[in-house]
Amino acid sequence: MRLDIITCLPELFDGPINQSIVKRAQQKGLVEIHVHNLRDYSTNKHKNVDDYAFGGGAGMVLMIEPIDACISKLKSEREYQEVIYLTPDGETLNQGIANGLSMNENMILLCGHYKGVDQRVRDHFVTREISIGDYVLSGGELAAMVLADSLIRLVPGVLNDESSALTDSFQDNLLAPPVYTRPAEYKGWSVPDVLTSGHEANIEKWRHDEAVKRTQERRPDLLT
Numbered sequence: 001m002r003l004d005i006i007t008c009l010p011e012l013f014d015g016p017i018n019q020s021i022v023k024r025a026q027q028k029g030l031v032e033i034h035v036h037n038l039r040d041y042s043t044n045k046h047k048n049v050d051d052y053a054f055g056g057g058a059g060m061v062l063m064i065e066p067i068d069a070c071i072s073k074l075k076s077e078r079e080y081q082e083v084i085y086l087t088p089d090g091e092t093l094n095q096g097i098a099n100g101l102s103m104n105e106n107m108i109l110l111c112g113h114y115k116g117v118d119q120r121v122r123d124h125f126v127t128r129e130i131s132i133g134d135y136v137l138s139g140g141e142l143a144a145m146v147l148a149d150s151l152i153r154l155v156p157g158v159l160n161d162e163s164s165a166l167t168d169s170f171q172d173n174l175l176a177p178p179v180y181t182r183p184a185e186y187k188g189w190s191v192p193d194v195l196t197s198g199h200e201a202n203i204e205k206w207r208h209d210e211a212v213k214r215t216q217e218r219r220p221d222l223l224t
């Protein structure tokens with residue numbers, strides 16, 4: 001999977017996506033992440049990428065020209081299945097959307113900032129608009145990192161125990177069951193007996209029952 005991230009704050013991507021699982025996925029050659037500084041595609045001498053909104057009002061709008069220049073250059077080099085714009089008015093990301101998008105080879109993630117991007121970018125370049133929840137972030141960068149992380153861990157070979165993505169919360173519309181590790185007893189708090197019984201079928205049944213119970217208690221909306 002290759003992700004091309006377009007942003008006017010490329011420094012923000014120095015951290016999370018170069019650590020841990022995502023770092024290993026890149027080192028293994030399973031994933032490529034390329035961050036593009038929108039400013040590098042600005043055509044004016046001040047390297048501006050935003051301007052005042054027509055009609056007035058507070059806040060700057062990202063201009064279409066540098067975005068077009070960047071997207072067009074990328075598209076001339078390879079084919080992209082999606083151009084995703086991260087925006088609070090997009091469809092809310094969930095595991096089903098992540099699973100679907102993880103099948104793609106090449107995707108562009110466009111991060112908005114300030115008051116967003118010129119609507120013509122959305123009308124003519126963007127194929128999908130995604131939000132990560134009903135709250136407002138100061139830009140799409142953190143949302144792009146959340147989306148990238150959710151996709152990368154689904155690429156075959158990225159997780160060491162390949163089956164582990166299948167037992168995540170949400171993967172079957174159930175929250176994940178409780179987990180325990182050693183010691184089996186701590187300050188009188190003990191691990192459920194079934195987990196140390198070695199009885200595979202009973203353990204599976206217990207995990208499923210606990211997942212259903214937890215989902216009923218915390219997220220009944222997932223069961224309907």
Ligand code: 6GU
Nearest residue numbers: 086087132133137139143
């Ligand atoms: Cl994708 N962008 C911004 N700015 N805020 C958000 C968001 C995205 N998703 C939730 N809040």
